[in-house]
Amino acid sequence: MTTQINSNYLEKYSEDYAAIVCGQFFSSKPYMTGQDIVQLTNSAQVNFFIIKRLFELWQDELAKLKSNPYFDYRDITVHEALTDFMNVLSRRIKIEKEQLQPLLETSIRQAVEVATDPVSFYQNEISKAPVGQINEFLRDNKKYYKWHSQTITFLVDKAGFGHDESAYLRAIAANYQAIQGSLESVNLLLATLGDIKPFDLDAYLGQNAQEQILVSDSMPEPNREQESKSSFFDQVEINATGIGDVAPEPVRMVEVKPEPAKTVHVTHSNATSNGFDPYNLKAKFETLSYKGMKGILGELAESLAINQRFMFTKELFDGNADLLKHALKSIDKCHSFEEAIGLVNSRYVEELGWKSDSESVQEFLLLVYRKFEV
Structure with missing residues (x-):
């Protein structure tokens, strides 16, 4: 959709939102753990974008270790020991307020971007993949995409795209055109930010938007035995909800009556003509x-x-x-x-x-x- 993005509004909103969340959490705790981040806000996408960034930093740390030319990191014993170490390290996340606030600000901006312009966001994500490793990149990161993820996750393990980045970029745009009528309402996604600070979609986009609603998958209960051996990043998705171990339902569409999008903040009333008395x-x-x-x-x-x-x-x-x-x-x-x-x-x-x-x-x-x- 054609948009006129107000980047200054988003910048200020993300700063205010992050300041409120950090002020509330760190008023009683000196630091935040990985599991705290999973439940940090009502928006799973915001939370998971923070964890995605930590996953990237975790991978960078591993790459630094392996870059030392004087030790044989291909040796099986070294590989196993290093894997165990990195997995233990991932389960010892410890972040203080000054470190979390910029991560949270970035995650909020990313969440708003993927809600309002998923094609540009996911095309930019593809550009971050190492050359010839787009499929591996998508497999590693798909668990962190919670909003409009169907725009991109269908590409995982699609043999026909090979290693041509431009083919992936075109496929994302074409797939969005095909499924945009079934994607989740932008208003409903951004409503999850409202408990902290209402997001004014009109102020950000300068326009009204209408979409339909998509069923998202639920996630199973954590496996404690597996958790003790694997990394935090392998387990983070199944630790994020208490719905239970249920097979995902097929997608079904629900038509939404056209109505101009409003600011997410809502004034309560006792009853409406279309509601319950x-x-x-x-x-x-x-x-x-x-x-x-x-x-x-x-x-x-x-x-x-x-x-x-x-x-x-x-x-x-x-x-x-x-x-x-x-x-x-x-x-x-x-x-x-x-x-x-x-x-x-x-x-x-x-x-x-x-x-x-x-x-x-x-x-x-x-x-x-x-x-x-x-």
């Missing part, structure tokens, strides 16, 4: 008995069972576990059932095509009711 919901839930579902809930973000988390991710949030997590945390910050339903109406009902007769929708709303009203 909180008072009708209260009347309904008060008169029904739900076996095994009584009692006051604490934080929704911490209360869901694995099967509920998977169901809501797949059926209500179009496979986007990141968006579910953001929604739960946003609801937890509400002060009443009416305010929570107003938030659900304004952010999710129409955008994601929720149906009032859907069992998963009713179960989700019931959980919200239990949090505030039981």
Whole structure:
């Protein structure tokens, strides 16, 4: 899409966002670990871009060691020992505030770029690959691409492209044209930044954008035995979520009604013409008995069972576990059932095509009711 990028806005936004996150985290801790980074913000893409940069630095460290001409790094014993050392090193990430803040600023800028212009972003990524090693580069890095990744990950192990960089660049552009109608809404992606600082898409692009929604894969539970032998970078993806070990569902498209994109910040209301009436919901839930579902809930973000988390991710949030997590945390910050339903109406009902007769929708709303009203 044609854009007029306001780079000054993005620069200032990333600085402010990083300063807030670092100020909150380092007010109670002296340094950050690798697992802290995985859960640092509500945006998995921001978190994983930080880890991607650490992975690059980790690889640079290994290359420096191997560049010494006086030792035989091809010897099998040396190779095994070096691999063990590097894997242990990767699991001892320790970053202080001054080191994290610039990494976070860069990751925020990259996340916004891949959300709004995936073709340029991923073509630039291809240009970083060593000569003749584009496939290897994609295999190593695909776990770090969380937004619009289908634009590029289909290229992994495609024999026909050989080592010609220009063929990969053309394939990315052509593939984007073919699938852009199914890619996830820019607004929904950037909404995951909103808990820290709302992102004004109009201020950044100077235009409105409309897209559709794509189902993203969930990730399995960590394997502790494997974790003890492999590097942090091999395990980081499966440590990032608690959805469970589930096979990814096929992609399905959900049509979104055209509507000009607005600033991600949303003002809550009690009800909308296209949403749920909180008072009708209260009347309904008060008169029904739900076996095994009584009692006051604490934080929704911490209360869901694995099967509920998977169901809501797949059926209500179009496979986007990141968006579910953001929604739960946003609801937890509400002060009443009416305010929570107003938030659900304004952010999710129409955008994601929720149906009032859907069992998963009713179960989700019931959980919200239990949090505030039981």
